[in-house]
Amino acid sequence: MHELLRLDTRHVWHPYGPMPATVPPLLVEEASGVRLRLADGTELIDGMSSWWAVVHGHRHPVLDAALREQAGRMSHVMFGGLTHEPAIRLATNLVDLTPDGLEHVFLCDSGSVSVEVALKMCLQYWRSLGRTKKTRMLTWRGGYHGDTFHPMSVCDPEGGMHALWRGVLPEQVFVPEPPPGFDAPVDQSYVDVLVRAVEEHADELAAVVVEPVVQGAGGMRFHNPDYLRVLREVTERHDVLLVFDEIATGFGRTGAFFAAEHAGVTPDVFCVGKALTGGYLTMAATLCTPRVADGISRGEVPVLAHGPTFMGNPLAAAVANASIGLLADGSWRDEVRRIERALTEGLAPAAEVPGVLDVRVLGAIGVVQLDRPVDMAVATETLTSRGVWLRPFRDLVYTMPPYVTSDADLALVTEAMVATARVLTA
Numbered sequence: 001m002h003e004l005l006r007l008d009t010r011h012v013w014h015p016y017g018p019m020p021a022t023v024p025p026l027l028v029e030e031a032s033g034v035r036l037r038l039a040d041g042t043e044l045i046d047g048m049s050s051w052w053a054v055v056h057g058h059r060h061p062v063l064d065a066a067l068r069e070q071a072g073r074m075s076h077v078m079f080g081g082l083t084h085e086p087a088i089r090l091a092t093n094l095v096d097l098t099p100d101g102l103e104h105v106f107l108c109d110s111g112s113v114s115v116e117v118a119l120k121m122c123l124q125y126w127r128s129l130g131r132t133k134k135t136r137m138l139t140w141r142g143g144y145h146g147d148t149f150h151p152m153s154v155c156d157p158e159g160g161m162h163a164l165w166r167g168v169l170p171e172q173v174f175v176p177e178p179p180p181g182f183d184a185p186v187d188q189s190y191v192d193v194l195v196r197a198v199e200e201h202a203d204e205l206a207a208v209v210v211e212p213v214v215q216g217a218g219g220m221r222f223h224n225p226d227y228l229r230v231l232r233e234v235t236e237r238h239d240v241l242l243v244f245d246e247i248a249t250g251f252g253r254t255g256a257f258f259a260a261e262h263a264g265v266t267p268d269v270f271c272v273g274k275a276l277t278g279g280y281l282t283m284a285a286t287l288c289t290p291r292v293a294d295g296i297s298r299g300e301v302p303v304l305a306h307g308p309t310f311m312g313n314p315l316a317a318a319v320a321n322a323s324i325g326l327l328a329d330g331s332w333r334d335e336v337r338r339i340e341r342a343l344t345e346g347l348a349p350a351a352e353v354p355g356v357l358d359v360r361v362l363g364a365i366g367v368v369q370l371d372r373p374v375d376m377a378v379a380t381e382t383l384t385s386r387g388v389w390l391r392p393f394r395d396l397v398y399t400m401p402p403y404v405t406s407d408a409d410l411a412l413v414t415e416a417m418v419a420t421a422r423v424l425t426a
C-alpha cells in the first residue's frame with residue numbers, strides 16, 4: 001500500500017466513516033477539468049462535481065487567477081470591525097441573484113453553519129417580537145440540511161444519518177415527504193396535509209424549513225414546485241417564517257439559477273453554499289429579508305450573535321465572485337439543458353434493468369434508484385474500472401456532473417451507471 005494511504009488509514013477520519021477506516025479511499029494527486037488523476041496514474045471523471053460543488057470543473061483558469069490575485073493582496077482579515085471589497089461584492093452579487101426581497105447577507109463557512117444561522121435568525125426573530133413560544137421548526141420528511149446539531153434536527157428523522165440522536169435533538173414537526181415528480185400533478189390531499197400541519201402548529205412554529213424542488217442527500221427526490229407556493233401562502237397567513245435551503249440546488253443545478261424560481265417564491269431566509277465558490281473553498285451564506293433583520297434588531301438583544309473566525313474570507317469571496325462571473329453570461333443554462341438531455345438519453349436503458357425502481361433526471365442531476373442498498377465496494381469497482389468517479393448512497397447511483405462535462409464524458413458516466421445498476425442487481 002502507498003505510504004500516504006497507510007498513514008491515512010491510521011490517522012485520518014473521512015466523512016461518515018469509522019476510525020480506523022475499513023475501506024481505503026482513493027489517493028488523488030491532481031484534478032483538472034472534469035478529471036481526477038490518482039496516484040497510480042488512473043484518470044476518473046468526477047461525476048459528483050466533488051459533492052456537487054465544482055460546477056466549472058477543476059483548475060478553471062479564471063478561478064485559479066482570481067485566487068492567485070487575491071492571495072497577492074490578502075488571504076484573510078477578521079470580519080469583526082473590518083470589511084473588504086471581495087465580501088462586499090459577493091454580498092451584493094447574492095442580493096442581485098437571489099429572489100427579490102432578500103437583501104441582507106450573512107457569510108459563513110459551510111452549508112451546515114449557514115443552516116444554523118438561518119435557524120438562529122428565525123428563532124431570534126420571534127424572541128425579539130416577544131413570541132417566545134415559537135421555537136419549533138416544521139419540515140417534510142426525506143430532507144437533509146447538514147451535520148451540526150440544529151440542522152440535524154430538520155433532517156429526515158428515520159432514513160437520515162442522524163437517527164442515532166433521537167432524544168438529544170430538538171423535536172421538530174414532520175409532515176410526510178412531498179409526492180415525487182417535478183412534473184407530477186399537484187396532489188390536493190398532500191396540500192391539505194401541509195396546510196393543516198402549519199395551521200395546527202402555527203403558535204409554536206418559528207419557521208418551515210425545506211430544500212426547494214430537490215431533496216438531495218435525503219434521497220435525491222424531486223417534487224412539484226407548487227408545494228413551495230402552498231408553503232409560502234400558508235406560512236404568510238399564519239405568521240410563520242419560510243426558509244429555503246438551496247445549498248445543493250443553487251447556481252443552476254436544477255435548470256433554474258435557484259430552485260425557488262421554479263415556484264416564483266421568495267422565502268424569508270435563504271441558504272447557499274457548495275457551488276458558491278465553484279467548489280474551490282469552503283464558504284456559504286444565509287440571506288434574509290428586511291423584515292427578519294428589522295425584527296431581530298428590535299429585540300432586547302439587537303444583534304445576531306454569530307461570527308465565525310473565517311467569516312467573509314477574502315480568498316473564498318474572490319473565487320466566489322469569479323465563479324458567479326462565469327455564470328453571468330447565462331451559458332450555464334444551455335449546458336445544464338444539454339446535460340439533462342444526455343442524462344435522460346444515457347440513463348434510459350437503466351429503466352429496463354430488473355431491480356431498478358426508478359430513473360429520474362432534473363437539470364444536471366441523474367438518478368438511478370435500485371430495489372436494494374448499493375454494495376459500495378462492487379459499485380466503486382464497477383464505476384472506476386470504467387473511468388468514472390461516483391459516490392452512491394443507500395439505494396441510489398446518481399451523478400451531478402460539472403457543467404463543462406462533454407457529451408462524450410457524459411456518455412461514459414451514464415454507461416457506467418447503467419452497467420453498475422446491472423451488476424448490483426444481477
Ligand code: PMP
Nearest residue numbers: 110111112144145146216247248
Ligand atoms: N443543506 C443541503 C441541502 C446540503 O445538501 C448540504 C450538504 N450536502 C448541507 C446543507 C450541508 O452543507 P455542508 O456539508 O457544507 O455543511
